[in-house]
Amino acid sequence: MGKSMVTRAARLSVAPMMDWTDRHCRYLHRLMSAHTLLYTEMVTAPALVRGGALHLLAHSAAEHPVALQLGGSDPAELAEAARLGAQAGYDEINLNVGCPSDRVQSGAFGAVLMKDAALVARCVTAMRRAVDVDVTVKCRIGVDDQDPNAVLPEFLSRMVGAGVERMTVHARMAWLDGLSPKENRDIPPLDYPLVHQMKELFPNLHLSLNGGVATLDAAIAALDAGMDGVMIGRAAYHQPSDILCQADRRVYGAGADTSPEEVVLAMLPYIEAHLATGGKLASVTRHMLGLFAGRPGARIWRRVLSEGAHKDGVGPSLVRDALEQVQVQAQSALAAQARAV
Structure with missing residues (x-):
């Protein structure tokens, strides 16, 4: 699938969610919407490269357009994992710079990488050299005591400099010290205006808004307000029919509603x-x-x-x-x- 088709699909996407967005879930979601971009659960680069866990890349041809999300912080290892993902047929390789779990922090990847934009830039540069498909990044607006108004534009600038053309921003801080992963999905306040400001600052960067979007109407409103894409998480899992059955017609202007x-x-x-x-x-x-x-x-x-x-x-x-x-x-x-x- 060409990059332009994947970029078009990214107008609406279902977020990568651990223990939820496995291949069975993605097949189900694809039956509801032919166009929405689907993401795998996060797969760690060490599991693929050191562990040889290539079964984690299994997916159906019916799932396309589908993206593989990787977790890791070693440029060479991520490059090899990206190559394996592209070889397996994924349309996009996404780097996780947003997950706040303790297990992810201990592996020096996920949201903690917001503290080292230079390392993330080296990672995505290596990944882009290894594959022909899009390499994208999903991040938070900042972590812990960072000032998101300063950190986020600098982070996005680094990503653009490394050649990233599409990003998804979860519009919450990640508080790595003091909140559980579950609490990090709800307690830090949403800052949609900041993400919209980033679109104004980086007009050529394809930006998707993530976090707290619970209805298809809200997603369409964000698109109408200038965002390039919207990523929906838990609502797309718990009320998939409400989000996906009308998505092809209302978001892409193509296809009939499903039931x-x-x-x-x-x-x-x-x-x-x-x-x-x-x-x-x-x-x-x-x-x-x-x-x-x-x-x-x-x-x-x-x-x-x-x-x-x-x-x-x-x-x-x-x-x-x-x-x-x-x-x-x-x-x-x-x-x-x-x-x-």
Whole structure:
């Protein structure tokens, strides 16, 4: 896939999320939106280069456009990991400079790298030399006691100087000392105006806004306000239909809306193929629990799948049964509305 197509896809993206955005999740999301850019969970460069864990690069051809996110801080190691990712077919290689977890800090990568922009620049320079696909960076506005108004423009300037053409900025500080990774997703205040200022300062840099964007309407508003792209995290996972089923039409002006019912039916062959290789039903259905969030039947859908998917011998029939129960509830809700009128 060409760079221009990936750049267009980056108008809307689903954030890399550990334990969530695995290949099953990405396949599900792709059924909802043909154009949205999808990201892997973060894969560490040492795991690929030293550990030989190439199974972490597994993905379906149906997932494209799809980006690999890497974690690391050694330029040569990241370059080799990027090469392996490009060789595996990823459309973009992204460097994580935003994750605040203790495990990431101990490995000298993630958000702590905001303190060493020169090292990050060396990393991305080495990665860009190793691959032909886009090398991008996802960062915070700063960490700990840094002044984001000073640190962020300097950091972005370094990235532009290293040849980076696209970046995603999580519009929060990362407080590495005193907050857990979970708290770092919510407690530091959002600073959207600062990210918009960066777009004015760096008009030729493709900038995506990340952090706290919970609806497709909010994403479109950010695009209308001048951002090049918007990356959505937890909302895209917990309420995927609300974010992705209208994305192709509303964000890209291409394609018809999808429905969660259509997506469930389209997942059945994938589930059958997964089970045929010895996979477990719950590995796939755990990503499908939010499909009907906010819709009639959402509760029974979650209950049927969460209680049944771990049992021995279960398969697509459980998913079909759950869908039928959702449809019954939806019909009842429509009938109740008609009576009320």
